[in-house]
Amino acid sequence: MKDQHPLQQPIPYGRQHITEADIAAVVETMRSDFLTQGPQVAAFEEAFASYVGARYAVAVANGTAALHLCSLALGVTEGTRVITTPITFVASANCVLYCGGSIEFADVDPDTILLDIQHIRRLLESKPPGYYSGIIPVDFGGNPVQLQELRELADRHSLWIIEDACHAPGGYFYDDQGEKQLCGNGKYADLTIFSFHPVKHIATGEGGMVTTNDEALYRKLLLYRTHGITKDPDLLQENHGGWYMEMQELGYNYRISDILCALGLSQLQRADEGLLRRKELAHRYDQAFGEVPEIKLVQTAASATGLAGDTGHAYHLYIIQIQDRKGLYDYLRQHQIFAQVHYIPAHTMPYYRRLGYQKGDFPVAEHYYSQCLSLPLYPTLSDEEQDFVIEKVKEFFQK
Template sequence: MLPYARQSVDEEDIAAVVRVLNSDFLTTGPEVPAFEAAFAEYVGAPHAVACSSGTAGLHLACLALGLKPGDQVIVPTISFVATANCARYCGADVIFCDVDPDSGLATAETVREAMDRADRSKLKAVFVVHLTGAAVDLARISSVTQEAGVALIEDACHSLGTRYDIEPGRQGLVGDCALSDFTVFSFHPVKTITTGEGGMITTRDPEAAERLSRARNHGLIRTPEDWVETSMAFDPVDGEPNPWFYEQQDIGYNYRLTDIQAALGRSQLRKLPKLADRRRQLAEQYRRRSVSFGTNARLVSSAHNPDAVLHLMVALIDFETVGLTRREVMLRLKNRGIGSQVHYIPIHCQPYYREMSATPDLPGASRYYARCLSLPFYPDMTVDDVDTVCSALSDVLG
């Protein structure tokens, strides 16, 4: 069975984990800061803060922004529910924006349209999602958010290793935060690199990085210069800091990454160039073979981002014209040993959000969702596997 995605773990990764298991620290040890430093260097951001999941990273970014009840944020409706949920954790209201029907990506135009539906006095942030691994037009969207005076958060859980245009003739790497306040990554097993579960937030703001670090660890402060409860914090005789003392000045969470996970992440990060190249090779083979799909199916458009390190390989299928439902296509592929999935159900259609407030018709998202189907795509696939998938889909579609 070819699943739609799976992790790629080798003996070096296993050895890195075993090394930590044989060490003194399984958590709160040296592996996490080492992983953070290596990751920050790779993406070109001054600060990287590791956490327990991509969802935790999105929540921490919302906390660092100080989102609260009554605030509003804009979120593309084509994403996993976590992108919207993280704002709700803080009590903020979500305004959903539409996406391009052929890429699933938010655009400057769809963000502006959502802003027109928002209360500008309450709007605090815009989230963008680099869906499938292809980057949004960050330069144009950033100009919109800067003009509106709101923060920009990149949900980059799909797009580690992808480059984007900062300006004509100048590219950046997703995560460098050249045009955004925070970028959040996921290390779930099906992502480009994995820590089992885990996430990372990058930023250029040192104070924000400190807030992120505190919030992931119950809000605890261990630096004496920041303590306010001086009667308990310092020795009454010599005035030196008490070595056991810590202080909580705000609420926080247990969103830490373990040293076991960080060791796996460091090992995977060292192989990221190879993993990225392999994904590009497989994507190119899919593009070559997709001509066999006929006129009723094609791959998601990535013309503006041809060298993206894709996380998902999504086909857009006109199921109505083909005369098959999506479920029927998925079952027929499964019978041929090929897994598939749907990414994603528009979030504004979920009962929780539908009952919270009415969202107008978002035609781009509706069109994208009606046609999307994720095909097998992961580094351990072979070119022959891609040929098998494409041939099977062509046969199923007739």
């Protein structure tokens, strides 16, 4: 008979945490006058902007919609070339293609699995000025990109930055003055996007957010979010009365409902608590696997100016690298532990291969993919359950 963990329930790699307070917040909104386009949307935006330290926030249908809106707001069009990482969910690259632009991947750092800034620098220096328009770095797994260094490089080449922080609400890095810079605070990125998918830190089912400090970009996001339509009297070219509205741009229906924003507001109230628990669990994994020779751990990208031991990692994922990834993946599944792989390199997907990419283009990313495995990590994972995961991982290498 297969060994089962003490609670006899499957252990997924991620799981949402819905409380009675969350349910009550949703029910209260469902009993109100607004199910969508009501006060909960603005309240969630204001609270989230405050949480990450940004001037503006725009709530949208999902993280992919957030990326698409950012590309639209920044003027991505045919001929626009943008650099991103192949180790990400494909939406980070697809958003540029939606607007007619083209994506160029850069390889990742072998230790942090974040975009390799040296590779980006070589790309930029190999092309004439103006060849590239922007960069989309990803705070992969919750590991925050050192955006100050990237911003300096982007400014030298007149590039914009969209920070994909879907994995990193509450994450941060330290700048060269030793100041904490929260992911999404808008100091170094023109726009930052977040996702509220169930396995993320803040869950609304589906949902996303864009943060920025740029008022002009903020206004564009609001317009594109709702079909390119405005009712703002100060923006109308004509005004026939209180009912009047104008479609001023070709936009989309990327709105989010009040129901989901009520859930997001409730979840946001305990976001720090969940983040602390993720860090505790990650530390327990570090302690368990730090001396296991068969396991390589992904390093943090903390600035040397940060506080000792304070990496700012948001720990959406806890990733290990092992030679026999499939063997361990299957062994854990036999014991009802459902690990996951993040990510299949985007450039190896059939669609991107049709655009000219091929296996072998980004060897560091591909080597990482051949060995990576995300272990269970979520705030309601108990110590007992985690101990069982650790036991089975170690047991695999002792067979």
